[in-house]
Amino acid sequence: MKSLKHIAFLLLFITINSCKKDTATYQCPMQCEGENTFSSKAGNCAICKMDLKSVSKKIEKIASDEISDESIFNLTSKWNTEEGKSIELKDLKGKTLVIVMIYTTCQAACPRLVADMRNIEKQILKKDNVQYVMISIDPETDTPEKLKVFAIENKMDGEQWTFLQGTVSSVREFANVLAVKYKQISPLDFSHSNIISVFNSGGELVHQQEGLGVDNKETVSKILELVKQ
Numbered sequence: 709m710k711s712l713k714h715i716a717f718l719l720l721f722i723t724i725n726s727c728k729k730d731t732a733t734y735q736c737p738m739q740c741e742g743e744n745t746f747s748s749k750a751g752n753c754a755i756c757k758m759d760l761k762s763v764s765k766k767i768e769k770i771a772s773d774e775i776s777d778e779s780i781f782n783l784t785s786k787w788n789t790e791e792g793k794s795i796e797l798k799d800l801k802g803k804t805l806v807i808v809m810i811y812t813t814c815q816a817a818c819p820r821l822v823a824d825m826r827n828i829e830k831q832i833l834k835k836d837n838v839q840y841v842m843i844s845i846d847p848e849t850d851t852p853e854k855l856k857v858f859a860i861e862n863k864m865d866g867e868q869w870t871f872l873q874g875t876v877s878s879v880r881e882f883a884n885v886l887a888v889k890y891k892q893i894s895p896l897d898f899s900h901s902n903i904i905s906v907f908n909s910g911g912e913l914v915h916q917q918e919g920l921g922v923d924n925k926e927t928v929s930k931i932l933e934l935v936k937q
Contacts, residue, residue, distance in 0.1 A: 735760060775801075779911035780885060785878035787843075790855040790871035797911065800870070803839045804934040805907040806927075809879075809888050811846035812858045813896045820920040821902055822862055828904070831928045835868045837935045842871045845890045845898055847879055886913075908934050 781798035844850035890900035
């Protein structure tokens with residue numbers, strides 16, 4: 709009899725300690741053991757005997773909703789798209805983001821940056837997993853209507869392209885995040901950095917390409933790496 713009690717206690721100890729909060733996939737619906745979950749196959753709760761329920765989807769959702777301190781999704785500024793919609797940067801969450809800052813009246817660097825963005829986009833086959841974002845550094849001139857015309861003229865009006873108009877302060881704030889420098893030198897002309905930035909689906913900066921017409925092999929490779937994750 710004493711040995712039977714010892715075996716029963718040992719079995720209960722093993723069952724309880726099989727609970728792993730990080731890797732488990734099943735949980736008692738009555739939460740007899742709190743938030744603890746089990747990595748074993750579906751079965752019954754050792755305490756109330758009810759069937760364990762899968763919680764893997766719930767855990768994945770919680771993880772996907774987390775935003776790190778380094779994420780651009782922490783910025784709460786409002787932006788207008790070329791379609792006239794008002795969004796926040798966190799509305800772009802879930803996709804790999806390729807972002808560049810330009811202005812539509814630019815006659816020098818911006819056309820080349822646009823060409824670089826289009827060249828990168830052509831090399832990425834999974835269009836639905838990547839969003840290409842063009843942010844205007846001249847929000848007073850680049851209205852949503854002008855951005856829409858610009859998008860059509862440059863054949864960048866597909867769903868994978870997004871053009872954003874912010875306020876002077878929100879544009880400056882975002883430029884500081886990207887380490888992009890720009891300065892207005894005439895009513896319709898700016899000097900600015902030529903940087904294409906890549907963000908992961910959580911809004912964290914993972915790569916930057918600087919220059920015009922440069923080899924984009926590393927940038928494309930980083931985007932493909934993020935898309936596969």
